[in-house]
Amino acid sequence: MSPIRIGFIGLSGQGWASTMLAPPLLEEPLSSQYQLTAVSTSNSASAEATAAKYASLLGTPVKPYHGSPEHIVSDPNVDLVAVSVKVTHHFENAMKVIDGGKDLFLEWPAGNGLKETSALASAAKEKGVRTIVGLQGRMDPVFKKVKAIIDSGEIGRILSTSLTARAFPGIRMWGPYVSSATRIYGVNSNGGTLLDIGGGHLLDMLTYILGPVASVSATLSNQHPVAEVVDENGKPTGETIEQDAATQVAVSGVLTNGAVMSVHVRGGMETKADGKAGTPLLWIIDGEKGSIRIESDDPKASAVSFMTPRLYVNGEEIKVEGNGFANARRAWEAYVKGDGYADLEAALKTKTLIDAIKRSGKEGRRINL
Amino acid sequence: MSPIRIGFIGLSGQGWASTMLAPPLLEEPLSSQYQLTAVSTSNSASAEATAAKYASLLGTPVKPYHGSPEHIVSDPNVDLVAVSVKVTHHFENAMKVIDGGKDLFLEWPAGNGLKETSALASAAKEKGVRTIVGLQGRMDPVFKKVKAIIDSGEIGRILSTSLTARAFPGIRMWGPYVSSATRIYGVNSNGGTLLDIGGGHLLDMLTYILGPVASVSATLSNQHPVAEVVDENGKPTGETIEQDAATQVAVSGVLTNGAVMSVHVRGGMETKADGKAGTPLLWIIDGEKGSIRIESDDPKASAVSFMTPRLYVNGEEIKVEGNGFANARRAWEAYVKGDGYADLEAALKTKTLIDAIKRSGKEGRRINL
Numbered sequence: 007m008s009p010i011r012i013g014f015i016g017l018s019g020q021g022w023a024s025t026m027l028a029p030p031l032l033e034e035p036l037s038s039q040y041q042l043t044a045v046s047t048s049n050s051a052s053a054e055a056t057a058a059k060y061a062s063l064l065g066t067p068v069k070p071y072h073g074s075p076e077h078i079v080s081d082p083n084v085d086l087v088a089v090s091v092k093v094t095h096h097f098e099n100a101m102k103v104i105d106g107g108k109d110l111f112l113e114w115p116a117g118n119g120l121k122e123t124s125a126l127a128s129a130a131k132e133k134g135v136r137t138i139v140g141l142q143g144r145m146d147p148v149f150k151k152v153k154a155i156i157d158s159g160e161i162g163r164i165l166s167t168s169l170t171a172r173a174f175p176g177i178r179m180w181g182p183y184v185s186s187a188t189r190i191y192g193v194n195s196n197g198g199t200l201l202d203i204g205g206g207h208l209l210d211m212l213t214y215i216l217g218p219v220a221s222v223s224a225t226l227s228n229q230h231p232v233a234e235v236v237d238e239n240g241k242p243t244g245e246t247i248e249q250d251a252a253t254q255v256a257v258s259g260v261l262t263n264g265a266v267m268s269v270h271v272r273g274g275m276e277t278k279a280d281g282k283a284g285t286p287l288l289w290i291i292d293g294e295k296g297s298i299r300i301e302s303d304d305p306k307a308s309a310v311s312f313m314t315p316r317l318y319v320n321g322e323e324i325k326v327e328g329n330g331f332a333n334a335r336r337a338w339e340a341y342v343k344g345d346g347y348a349d350l351e352a353a354l355k356t357k358t359l360i361d362a363i364k365r366s367g368k369e370g371r372r373i374n375l
Numbered sequence: 376m377s378p379i380r381i382g383f384i385g386l387s388g389q390g391w392a393s394t395m396l397a398p399p400l401l402e403e404p405l406s407s408q409y410q411l412t413a414v415s416t417s418n419s420a421s422a423e424a425t426a427a428k429y430a431s432l433l434g435t436p437v438k439p440y441h442g443s444p445e446h447i448v449s450d451p452n453v454d455l456v457a458v459s460v461k462v463t464h465h466f467e468n469a470m471k472v473i474d475g476g477k478d479l480f481l482e483w484p485a486g487n488g489l490k491e492t493s494a495l496a497s498a499a500k501e502k503g504v505r506t507i508v509g510l511q512g513r514m515d516p517v518f519k520k521v522k523a524i525i526d527s528g529e530i531g532r533i534l535s536t537s538l539t540a541r542a543f544p545g546i547r548m549w550g551p552y553v554s555s556a557t558r559i560y561g562v563n564s565n566g567g568t569l570l571d572i573g574g575g576h577l578l579d580m581l582t583y584i585l586g587p588v589a590s591v592s593a594t595l596s597n598q599h600p601v602a603e604v605v606d607e608n609g610k611p612t613g614e615t616i617e618q619d620a621a622t623q624v625a626v627s628g629v630l631t632n633g634a635v636m637s638v639h640v641r642g643g644m645e646t647k648a649d650g651k652a653g654t655p656l657l658w659i660i661d662g663e664k665g666s667i668r669i670e671s672d673d674p675k676a677s678a679v680s681f682m683t684p685r686l687y688v689n690g691e692e693i694k695v696e697g698n699g700f701a702n703a704r705r706a707w708e709a710y711v712k713g714d715g716y717a718d719l720e721a722a723l724k725t726k727t728l729i730d731a732i733k734r735s736g737k738e739g740r741r742i743n744l
Binding site for chain 1: 534596633689
């Protein structure tokens with residue numbers, strides 16, 4: 007099979023795409039299965055620099071584009087376009103990829119809200135393009151193991167699940183302090199709130215493993231309506247900005263399998279407590295015949311797309327080979343194989359759940375899905 | 376000060392009163408502050424036996440009564456009547472104590488539901504009798520320490536709290552298996568459900584420490600509509616009974632101080648997982664300046680009225696002198712001092728919260744308190 011020729015919108019010298027998404031493509035086995043042929047960034051200088059860097063690393067040409075996504079989308083040497091830009095620009099870029107008939111990688115949180123994501127999923131279906139979305143947590147060996155245990159019936163009928171997670175202070179999003187780079191995420195209309203991003207990864211994981219949610223009752227609260235802007239060293243610049251997105255999301259509900267769910271995603275914290283004391287991730291799944299406990303003391307543990315927690319089944323720790331930093335590689339591999347990765351249809355399900363949680367919090371009532 | 380003369384309704388050869396409530400009264404310092412002068416049970420034989428047993432232990436007379444509570448209530452040698460019977464008989468006994476002008480100890484869950492508890496609290500206030508309710512968890516040295524830490528401002532403004540607890544399988548209540556003694560607790564109308572009893576102790580603790588709840592959105596589910604009756608060895612008798620009470624209670628909400636709350640009380644489990652794997656108690660309190668984690672791996676840990684968990688503040692374990700088995704003694708001592716124990720007014724607040732949770736679950740909407 008000839009390699010999938012991939013073009014990146016938003017791959018630059020630093021940031022998520024350059025540290026997490028692109029590197030696995032440069033190594034075997036992916037370096038035989040994918041070929042980076044083009045990049046597109048916001049300005050010509052960064053495009054030239056990035057293209058030159060990857061051309062040098064790969065020993066094959068990488069075409070630089072900038073400005074409009076049309077150019078990279080119409081490049082005949084590109085099969086799949088990866089979009090990894092600010093969420094506020096996801097829709098315009100992703101829709102042009104689909105319209106151009108190219109396959110699409112779209113970073114989570116997919117569209118800005120349910121409506122955009124729904125439009126993208128419909129367009130992709132209509133156009134017949136393949137999609138993959140940056141929900142790599144389901145590729146994690148621990149979460150795969152948890153799913154296998156549950157699917158096997160080993161712990162019996164699932165009675166309940168309880169998950170609490172905490173955005174790590176260092177991320178400077180959704181909290182009392184924000185950096186210039188992250189200042190957009192505290193505003194609901196930008197589509198990258200704590201619930202959209204961190205909550206989305208967690209809920210995608212939970213529903214991937216336990217199945218769909220039937221109803222939710224939610225409490226959302228914005229405890230930091232004014233955030234201080236900090237510089238790259240974390241020092242306040244003196245500027246403040248207004249935020250309206252929830253910094254705390256607590257949800258109860260019922261899954262379609264009858265299990266009761268409790269999820270609490272805690273943001274906005276800059277406390278002294280890190281690690282275990284801060285309880286960055288604790289996820290319990292109780293079945294009639296056994297209990298699973300998933301836990302991590304790593305401050306970044308709630309980032310389940312690349313962090314691997316510890317797994318306990320009925321009190322025994324289960325060691326699983328591999329760790330979460332390879333989840334992006336695993337997702338690219340699954341895309342080649344054609345199975346097991348999250349696509350826009352999967353993203354749409356999670357966005358529908360997130361939208362229900364937001365509506366429940368706003369309207370103060372149970373929302374049935 | 377002359378000792379408080381105490382009479383017990385429901386003190387027999389075995390059960391809660393004989394193992395937890397009465398023993399501390401027989402030892403210093405309480406043996407100088409209280410004098411057990413009378414007991415009343417359902418039949419004359421057990422009354423005689425219990426009275427004789429305690430008279431022998433104390434070396435002072437103990438009067439036996441049986442049948443109606445009027446007799447012990449009108450005994451001039453009784454100042455305080457302790458009611459520790461099945462919750463379905465709490466109201467009739469407690470109201471007669473109040474009507475008789477005697478001070479009252481009433482075991483948790485106080486009345487059967489909010490209405491009875493409200494009537495008892497009003498009657499006690501009107502009659503001017505002192506009351507004490509069996510919510511001894513707030514006497515626990517760990518929970519007192521947590522309250523002191525929070526009241527001191529050490530962890531700053533409270534942002535969130537997340538609590539998950541699990542009824543221990545051995546209790547044979549609210550689950551797939553019930554014993555003859557516990558079969559009434561799976562039925563809502565009997566007032567002793569998982570939320571009423573276990574949930575009530577936990578919520579009383581949480582609000583004692585963090586302050587009142589402003590609103591709740593709840594999910595309640597009965598996952599075991601039919602329970603198997605088991606004998607004293609846990610073997611099924613072949614009989615089944617219907618249950619309508621929730622075996623799972625998950626609640627989100629907001630406290631009046633603005634903190635977001637998530638509480639999940641899990642019942643109905645008879646899994647292989649015990650201890651840490653079953654996560655019997657994990658309670659997180661996050662403040663702007665620090666985090667508290669309260670945790671226990673003991674299967675009975677959710678019984679906070681007599682179980683002492685471990686306490687971590689910003690990752691450091693805080694060792695506290697004393698354990699929960701002395702909580703009943705501490706409550707009796709506090710009653711003598713006149714401060715720090717739960718009374719019917721406190722019970723009424725927790726019953727009001729429980730009632731709001733039940734209504735929220737039933738009506739599928741947020742309930743403001």
